Amino acid sequence: MNAVGTQERRVVVSGLGFITSIGNDCARVTHNLREQRSGIERFEFLPGHALPVTVAGTIKDFDTSGAQWASWRWPAPYVIPKDILRGLPPHGIHAFCAMEQAILDARLSPAEVGSEETGLFCASAGSPRLLRLSLNQIHASNGERVPPMTAVSTIAGTLNFNLSAHYGVRGAVAGFSSACASTTQALGYGFDEIRLGRQRRVFVVGGEDLGLDSIYGFHGMRALSRNPDPARASRPFDRDRDGFVGTGGAAVILLEEAETAARRGAPCYAEMLGWGQASDGFSPALSAPDGRGLVSAMRNALSFSGVTAAEIDYVNAHATSTPAGDASEAVALRTVFTAAGAHPSVSSTKGLTGHGLSLAGVMETGFCALALSSGFIPGTANLEHPDPACDGLTLPRTSVDRAPRLILKNSSGFGGTNVSIVLRRPER
Amino acid sequence: MTFGSMKYLLHVHQITIYLGVFSLIEAKQKAAVTLAGFPPEVVDQYIAFAADGDPIRLDSVVLGVLQFHLPHPPSQPLSAMTGSTRLLEDLGCDSLAMIDMLFVAEEIFGVRLTDDELARVTTLDDLLAHFRRHVVPGVPGV
Numbered sequence: 001m002n003a004v005g006t007q008e009r010r011v012v013v014s015g016l017g018f019i020t021s022i023g024n025d026c027a028r029v030t031h032n033l034r035e036q037r038s039g040i041e042r043f044e045f046l047p048g049h050a051l052p053v054t055v056a057g058t059i060k061d062f063d064t065s066g067a068q069w070a071s072w073r074w075p076a077p078y079v080i081p082k083d084i085l086r087g088l089p090p091h092g093i094h095a096f097c098a099m100e101q102a103i104l105d106a107r108l109s110p111a112e113v114g115s116e117e118t119g120l121f122c123a124s125a126g127s128p129r130l131l132r133l134s135l136n137q138i139h140a141s142n143g144e145r146v147p148p149m150t151a152v153s154t155i156a157g158t159l160n161f162n163l164s165a166h167y168g169v170r171g172a173v174a175g176f177s178s179a180c181a182s183t184t185q186a187l188g189y190g191f192d193e194i195r196l197g198r199q200r201r202v203f204v205v206g207g208e209d210l211g212l213d214s215i216y217g218f219h220g221m222r223a224l225s226r227n228p229d230p231a232r233a234s235r236p237f238d239r240d241r242d243g244f245v246g247t248g249g250a251a252v253i254l255l256e257e258a259e260t261a262a263r264r265g266a267p268c269y270a271e272m273l274g275w276g277q278a279s280d281g282f283s284p285a286l287s288a289p290d291g292r293g294l295v296s297a298m299r300n301a302l303s304f305s306g307v308t309a310a311e312i313d314y315v316n317a318h319a320t321s322t323p324a325g326d327a328s329e330a331v332a333l334r335t336v337f338t339a340a341g342a343h344p345s346v347s348s349t350k351g352l353t354g355h356g357l358s359l360a361g362v363m364e365t366g367f368c369a370l371a372l373s374s375g376f377i378p379g380t381a382n383l384e385h386p387d388p389a390c391d392g393l394t395l396p397r398t399s400v401d402r403a404p405r406l407i408l409k410n411s412s413g414f415g416g417t418n419v420s421i422v423l424r425r426p427e428r
Numbered sequence: 429m430t431f432g433s434m435k436y437l438l439h440v441h442q443i444t445i446y447l448g449v450f451s452l453i454e455a456k457q458k459a460a461v462t463l464a465g466f467p468p469e470v471v472d473q474y475i476a477f478a479a480d481g482d483p484i485r486l487d488s489v490v491l492g493v494l495q496f497h498l499p500h501p502p503s504q505p506l507s508a509m510t511g512s513t514r515l516l517e518d519l520g521c522d523s524l525a526m527i528d529m530l531f532v533a534e535e536i537f538g539v540r541l542t543d544d545e546l547a548r549v550t551t552l553d554d555l556l557a558h559f560r561r562h563v564v565p566g567v568p569g570v
Contacts, residue, residue, distance in 0.1 A: 068464065068465065070465035081499070082525075083499035086499070086524065086525070148528065149528075
């Protein structure tokens with residue numbers, strides 16, 4: 001690979017995998033994105049107790065609600081060997097299945113996956129639920145019973161530990177912990193690894209364990225929607241939004257050097273042109289009201305990619321449906337686009353899925369890849385009365401039957417970390 | 429379970445108790461929680477053992493729990509293998525699988541096994557003998 005210069009090396013999305021609230025494969029996700037079919041439904045965070053948060057973006061056809069892996073269930077086509085199963089967190093089941101999809105989609109052989117030319121970048125919050133159950137067992141037994149895989153299955157690196165070992169990945173393996181910007185940042189660094197000739201391909205995996213232990217803590221800062229209506233609770237950019245709706249599951253994107261993917265006959269959903277990042281330097285939890293970090297991140301991504309704001313057809317926003325976060329992003333978008341006379345369509349697919357925390361970036365970038373390859377622009381579900389902060393932005397409420405050529409995707413996380421990436425429609 | 433409630437169960441339900449001190453009711457509760465997701469035949473054998481104390485059933489449960497935890501499926505059911513089959517070398521039962529298996533077995537039989545005892549268990553025969561020593565019929569149904 002070193003014979004090719006950094007600038008000539010192109011990076012494409014050559015494999016996708018989804019276990020999400022709106023579908024468990026590419027076809028179903030594409031259909032539900034285009035038709036605006038929501039994955040959000042009523043959800044009991046603490047059965048038997050009337051909590052103020054009652055909806056979530058749930059994963060269908062899987063059951064990982066039990067305390068032990070022995071009781072977890074997944075659809076028949078997937079075979080999960082015991083030697084990996086015993087160390088997985090609940091959402092590791094979703095990540096494993098999404099990996100299987102992406103590998104099959106990309107037509108990769110086991111030897112190609114298990115090679116020094118393949119990297120694996122992951123993010124998740126680990127499994128606070130499994131950690132709680134393990135710690136309860138340790139305390140209840142006065143330290144006599146320590147479940148042996150507690151650390152491997154519960155801490156933030158659990159997906160990279162398990163997946164790299166199972167698939168024999170021997171290239172760069174790393175975990176990212178920039179909260180909701182994690183997997184978008186992982187895509188950025190994965191892009192760099194390929195452009196620099198260090199890896200031929202990098203899997204980027206995000207996953208979260210939907211449940212009280214992972215999600216309900218956000219209620220403490222009143223960041224979760226208390227709207228009990230699944231059809232209206234997640235409403236990014238709406239004047240009446242009152243917080244985000246949690247979701248879990250997993251998504252996988254395979255980034256790959258374009259010639260390598262083409263030689264294998266792998267699909268090309270999108271070309272990643274570049275990325276940018278910048279931080280607010282403002283608050284550990286709140287976005288800067290003027291969107292300063294996100295403005296810089298978007299400008300860095302556009303500049304690196306050699307694209308102007310006016311050329312962007314669609315922005316997949318981070319907008320989670322929180323009052324402060326969406327307003328900050330709207331200000332940033334107006335600064336970068338509206339002020340420059342550019343009017344891309346802007347939407348947040350979280351109206352359909354809910355917010356997947358560190359999963360969100362890779363899941364939504366996957367949505368963008370599907371939009372580019374299938375020729376449509378997703379709308380923002382449940383948007384009835386746009387926030388005045390969005391004045392000047394083009395906010396489609398339903399899918400637009402128009403093929404975008406260039407997409408910019410935003411993610412923002414705790415600590416004011418902001419990441420933007422630019423994707424281009426594949427050449428036919 | 430407190431001693432008082434055990435006594436109550438003994439009088440009311442005419443059950444058999446074992447050294448591990450568990451009742452049929454407890455066994456069903458433990459099966460629902462601790463054996464959730466296990467093969468039905470393991471659960472059935474466990475409930476039956478709680479009812480009649482047949483040591484052959486005890487062997488079946490121990491082998492079933494061990495087989496369920498093996499990292500890779502054995503070439504044939506453990507019940508069809510000879511007692512000299514080695515846990516690590518022949519079955520690939522690593523320390524993680526062994527500890528997971530013992531946690532489940534301890535929970536459902538209400539016994540505790542020490543690390544020193546565990547270190548001496550190397551074959552299927554060792555394992556079965558070990559559980560037969562610890563989980564034996566105590567006071568029969570009153």
